[in-house]
Amino acid sequence: MTTPIIQPEEGYPIAAIATPVGIGALAVVRISGKGVFDIAQKVFRKKNNPAFRFAQSKGFRAHFGTVHDSEGLIDEVVALVFRAPHSFTKEDMVEFSCHGGPVVVKHILKVLLDGGCRLAEPGEFTRRAFLNGRIDLLQAEAIGEMIHARTESAFRTAVTQMQGSLSLRLDTMRRALLRSCAMLELELDFSEEEVEFQSRTQLQQELREMQEELARLVDSYQHGRILKEGVATVIAGKPNAGKSTLLNALLGEERSIVSHQPGTTRDYIEECFIHDKTLFRLTDTAGLREGGEEIEHEGIRRSYRKISEADLILYLLDISLDEFLDEVPPIREFLECYSNACLIVVANKIDLTRESAERLQQLLAATGCDVCAIAAARGEGLERLRQLMSIMAEGLHKQQEASVLVTSLRHYEALRNASDALANAQELISRHAETELIAFELRSALDYVGEITGKVVSEEIVNLIFERFCIGK
Numbered sequence: 091m092t093t094p095i096i097q098p099e100e101g102y103p104i105a106a107i108a109t110p111v112g113i114g115a116l117a118v119v120r121i122s123g124k125g126v127f128d129i130a131q132k133v134f135r136k137k138n139n140p141a142f143r144f145a146q147s148k149g150f151r152a153h154f155g156t157v158h159d160s161e162g163l164i165d166e167v168v169a170l171v172f173r174a175p176h177s178f179t180k181e182d183m184v185e186f187s188c189h190g191g192p193v194v195v196k197h198i199l200k201v202l203l204d205g206g207c208r209l210a211e212p213g214e215f216t217r218r219a220f221l222n223g224r225i226d227l228l229q230a231e232a233i234g235e236m237i238h239a240r241t242e243s244a245f246r247t248a249v250t251q252m253q254g255s256l257s258l259r260l261d262t263m264r265r266a267l268l269r270s271c272a273m274l275e276l277e278l279d280f281s282e283e284e285v286e287f288q289s290r291t292q293l294q295q296e297l298r299e300m301q302e303e304l305a306r307l308v309d310s311y312q313h314g315r316i317l318k319e320g321v322a323t324v325i326a327g328k329p330n331a332g333k334s335t336l337l338n339a340l341l342g343e344e345r346s347i348v349s350h351q352p353g354t355t356r357d358y359i360e361e362c363f364i365h366d367k368t369l370f371r372l373t374d375t376a377g378l379r380e381g382g383e384e385i386e387h388e389g390i391r392r393s394y395r396k397i398s399e400a401d402l403i404l405y406l407l408d409i410s411l412d413e414f415l416d417e418v419p420p421i422r423e424f425l426e427c428y429s430n431a432c433l434i435v436v437a438n439k440i441d442l443t444r445e446s447a448e449r450l451q452q453l454l455a456a457t458g459c460d461v462c463a464i465a466a467a468r469g470e471g472l473e474r475l476r477q478l479m480s481i482m483a484e485g486l487h488k489q490q491e492a493s494v495l496v497t498s499l500r501h502y503e504a505l506r507n508a509s510d511a512l513a514n515a516q517e518l519i520s521r522h523a524e525t526e527l528i529a530f531e532l533r534s535a536l537d538y539v540g541e542i543t544g545k546v547v548s549e550e551i552v553n554l555i556f557e558r559f560c561i562g563k
Contacts, residue, residue: 105207106562114190119198122183129205149173159201179471180222213559227544241369244317258496267536274529304509313503314495320369321483327406329377330436337374337468366480403433410442419458432482441465508538
């Protein structure tokens with residue numbers, strides 16, 4: 091099912107800048123692997139202690155001194171020593187904390203590379219932590235998610251996964267599957283004696299409990315995805331309803347071109363904003379209408395694709411037009427076709443009609459939807475719209491209080507595949523199928539669960555995960 095992970099040059103010393111490149115008070119350059127104490131020794135001199143040796147230093151010790159190259163002093167630094175296996179990578183490590191100027195940092199990195207290190211690949215420090223058994227693959231991914239988290243809730247979810255809560259649940263399930271597989275394999279060894287080492291009734295009950303656990307994790311994905319990626323929010327409606335104006339108003343900046351000419355937006359525009367700790371991925375789409383030129387048709391096709399992927403739809407209409415009720419049929423069509431998304435009817439341009447109150451009541455009665463009245467160009471009603479969006483987002487969080495959430499599509503698909511394999515196994519047991527067939531499905535479920543934590547995983551998947559990390563992490 092998978093191929094073995096190819097081990098990198100085992101323990102070869104690597105070096106990288108661990109802090110963002112730019113001007114700052116401090117920066118960190120880290121090295122890890124075999125012989126890093128000797129490499130650090132070549133370039134470092136401890137203040138008031140010329141006899142100092144990294145090889146003799148205890149772990150978790152900081153040493154103040156200077157770094158030199160062939161031309162002389164580079165910078166004053168604090169060298170922090172980590173001894174294997176008590177380090178992030180479980181290898182010997184040294185981290186140099188220096189002044190944060192980009193030229194200083196590059197000089198220190200260069201002298202370490204000249205001393206015998208090679209430049210680390212993206213995510214290689216975390217990859218070594220995984221390969222050396224300090225963390226599993228799920229925890230490694232959580233580190234990346236924690237670094238890139240844009241909201242407090244996404245950060246907390248990533249921290250929970252990094253601490254191993256989901257890993258613990260999956261490991262418990264995997265051990266139970268291993269026991270069942272072992273019993274079935276033992277039966278196959280004694281097939282001629284027709285011995286049953288595990289009660290099929292008991293096995294079905296155990297598999298049913300595992301499926302319930304898998305179902306809870308699979309169901310948590312929608313909430314986890316929204317916490318991680320944000321609420322996919324699409325502004326839809328006919329041309330000239332004010333979609334681009336609304337996008338700019340919600341963002342607080344002129345991001346989208348506003349024009350009275352219909353069809354100005356030919357393609358969708360995506361931006362993000364945070365309200366009440368919720369990240370919204372806002373998309374301004376091309377106006378939905380018949381006719382138009384070929385390029386506008388393509389923009390409308392893309393608009394419908396984004397609408398089909400949305401968690402939340404803001405259907406915008408011009409309430410100042412006498413024919414505003416012509417929007418009711420397309421709103422009902424949206425409710426039917428995109429039932430997985432929440433929908434808010436946004437009645438724009440209330441400042442351009444004296445009959446706004448009556449028209450809003452008519453619209454509410456005709457659609458049965460939440461209706462929010464705004465004047466996007468003047469900023470009226472926007473706070474109420476943001477509040478309504480947050481309420482809708484709360485409704486999308488079906489398992490808001492869950493302590494463990496699935497946030498990765500890779501994990502979600504593996505869990506679904508494991509659940510399908512367990513369902514197949516239960517069906518086979520009900521039909522009194524051959525032990526070998528049941529064992530095959532359990533082994534498949536075991537492999538799918540193992541893919542998540544890295545117990546069973548391919549080199550391709552590992553590379554894909556760590557290449558998304560920054561260099562130095």
